[in-house]
Amino acid sequence: xxxxxxxxxxxxxxxxEFWNQYxxxxxxxxxxxxxxxxxDSADISITHEPGGNEEHQEHSHAIQNLExxxxxxxxxxxxxTFQDTDVYKWLEAAAYSLTYHPDQELRTITDRLxxxxxxxxxxxxxxxxxxxxxxxxxxFARLKQSxxxxxxxxxxxxxxxxxxxTGNQKALSIAVKMADCMLEHFGEGADQIPGYDGHPEIELxxxxxxxLTEESNYLDLAHFFINQRGQDDFFDxxxxxxxxxxxxxxxxxxxxxxxYQAAEPVRQQETAEGHAVRVVYLCTxxxxxxxxxxxxxxxxxxxxxxxxxxHQKMYITGGIGxxxxxxxxxxxxxxxxxxxxxxxxxxxxxxxxxxEMLKLETKGEYADVLEKQLFNGIISGISLDGTHFFxxxxxxxxxxxxxxxxxxxxxxxxxxxxxxxxxxxSNVARLVASVDQYIYAVKEDVILSHQFISNQATFxxxxxxxxxxxxxWEGTINYKLENTSEETCTFGIRIPQWSQKNARLSINGxxxxxxxxxxxxxxxxxxxxxSIELLLDMSIKKYxxxxxxxxxxxxxxxxxxxLVYCLEEVDQEKSVWKYCLASDEQLDYRxxxxxxxxxxxxxxxxxxxKEKSDHSLYHEYTPMEWIDTQIKLIPYYAWANREEGxxxxxxxxxxx
Numbered sequence: 001x002x003x004x005x006x007x008x009x010x011x012x013x014x015x016x017e018f019w020n021q022y023x024x025x026x027x028x029x030x031x032x033x034x035x036x037x038x039x040d041s042a043d044i045s046i047t048h049e050p051g052g053n054e055e056h057q058e059h060s061h062a063i064q065n066l067e068x069x070x071x072x073x074x075x076x077x078x079x080x081t082f083q084d085t086d087v088y089k090w091l092e093a094a095a096y097s098l099t100y101h102p103d104q105e106l107r108t109i110t111d112r113l114x115x116x117x118x119x120x121x122x123x124x125x126x127x128x129x130x131x132x133x134x135x136x137x138x139x140f141a142r143l144k145q146s147x148x149x150x151x152x153x154x155x156x157x158x159x160x161x162x163x164x165x166t167g168n169q170k171a172l173s174i175a176v177k178m179a180d181c182m183l184e185h186f187g188e189g190a191d192q193i194p195g196y197d198g199h200p201e202i203e204l205x206x207x208x209x210x211x212l213t214e215e216s217n218y219l220d221l222a223h224f225f226i227n228q229r230g231q232d233d234f235f236d237x238x239x240x241x242x243x244x245x246x247x248x249x250x251x252x253x254x255x256x257x258x259x260y261q262a263a264e265p266v267r268q269q270e271t272a273e274g275h276a277v278r279v280v281y282l283c284t285x286x287x288x289x290x291x292x293x294x295x296x297x298x299x300x301x302x303x304x305x306x307x308x309x310x311h312q313k314m315y316i317t318g319g320i321g322x323x324x325x326x327x328x329x330x331x332x333x334x335x336x337x338x339x340x341x342x343x344x345x346x347x348x349x350x351x352x353x354x355x356e357m358l359k360l361e362t363k364g365e366y367a368d369v370l371e372k373q374l375f376n377g378i379i380s381g382i383s384l385d386g387t388h389f390f391x392x393x394x395x396x397x398x399x400x401x402x403x404x405x406x407x408x409x410x411x412x413x414x415x416x417x418x419x420x421x422x423x424x425x426s427n428v429a430r431l432v433a434s435v436d437q438y439i440y441a442v443k444e445d446v447i448l449s450h451q452f453i454s455n456q457a458t459f460x461x462x463x464x465x466x467x468x469x470x471x472x473w474e475g476t477i478n479y480k481l482e483n484t485s486e487e488t489c490t491f492g493i494r495i496p497q498w499s500q501k502n503a504r505l506s507i508n509g510x511x512x513x514x515x516x517x518x519x520x521x522x523x524x525x526x527x528x529x530x531s532i533e534l535l536l537d538m539s540i541k542k543y544x545x546x547x548x549x550x551x552x553x554x555x556x557x558x559x560x561x562x563l564v565y566c567l568e569e570v571d572q573e574k575s576v577w578k579y580c581l582a583s584d585e586q587l588d589y590r591x592x593x594x595x596x597x598x599x600x601x602x603x604x605x606x607x608x609x610k611e612k613s614d615h616s617l618y619h620e621y622t623p624m625e626w627i628d629t630q631i632k633l634i635p636y637y638a639w640a641n642r643e644e645g646x647x648x649x650x651x652x653x654x655x656x
Contacts, residue, residue: 125181203285318377344381364519388415475536569645
């Protein structure tokens, strides 16, 4: 029997009011709601997947599919080939929630779910309900579309989390059988498949399983899948053998190989291309394997992908994926605000990638991007009541345009109750429930505090850290370090890029001069107690895009601390595009405790055009008459939680 391994971080408890609101929301609203949806007992409307696939269904059927595969019910499979993953990501979120909110009723449900999954799994370890029910003769036969390894990878991730939290051996045994099934079927042997899944994910899952079990074959298989990607015409050969007209997901056959990150070997790929979620899941797996194997060329590939995404293809909110066609990246600096995709899952995947890169290299930029995702790109995907979700996260939206313009109807202006392709709701849940794992990084004898989320943490080296703040609303971060060992250890604190010009640091009450090393300041935690006060610059800042971003030329975005702000119609007298920021730049921050559960808002001096009596569509140019006014901005993550209306992040600025 495998026993739980200790981590260098022994224990952590989140004390942040901001994040505990979300974590309690996961426990009290999100998990029960999603469980009802997956059991088809919730009275909801399911929205079709907004990337262009019009397949629609009345219910999730996710649990029912597993029951049919287990022989407990009769019927056809419903939903996508990867419908099982909704269940697995929910299970992973539930596991994390049990660490901070023990719940015997939930534990009973999850243990019974593990029993069901075990019953559904075949003797050789295979488990994908679609193929077991509908196409048992086509297992692993059409990997470009099938999502089989992707699906089992999500279970492996859930099993690792569930075992680490509960010690449930059956959960882990299912995952081990899955991985052993893949070892049997994939490789370069005479009777093996020399290929990989069209949707990367199994790579990161196998790396996680290796770190738990220390079974090197799992890490080797992850490395194999990465190395095989893009080497030859594997996908085409499989489809020819399976039958070219036997698609398992309509519309996917004609996407180029770059969509699957398979146009060439990954080490030869210069830019992030194709489906954004696939890219960042692959990057996460590559970063893990690079760290665990010491593969330097793979690390260099990760750096290359990172630099292209972050410096040329990422929105100011952290969103990635510029087009709904294939939910994909496009060209460098092509960042439209109103037709963009910015899938919630892509922001979750980018957070995964950032965390893994931070394990590899101590660079503040990785933590800066992680912060951007946590406070903007990810939580924008879930409503403040926990029962409505965004798949697409635009930076400019108008309900009338989305309703009447087919090229923009993927941009919702109200969160949906559920999706036919429901990858995002459970992905947000598992990230928020595990946010305690995104605060520190431990490297040999150095402990890095890279996220300002109040907590109490204990490390194996005898250091206890108490971090207190009212972040993201206030920028005073207080640390109390208690070192109970006899040895000094190094403690690193990130200074965010948005505060590096004006941050102040005091140790034991004395103001310090400090030097930054790749975004971090380091100090020695000597035996005993050390008190640290970090004062971050929370002034309101205006950002502009690189001039190559045509959509934002002459516009500015407003940010305070880690939060990007937006203009929402409900707070204004007119539509949001009828305002421009006044050149005198009067910006006023206030915390409004009664608004949307309590949040900081920004009031700005603005100008709006005097409405003309001539309502002709076009007329000869005459200078605009401007009226002084004031606008109100709210954090981007909180938009679309009130009445429906238009919204914009990038604002025009009065010309001097």
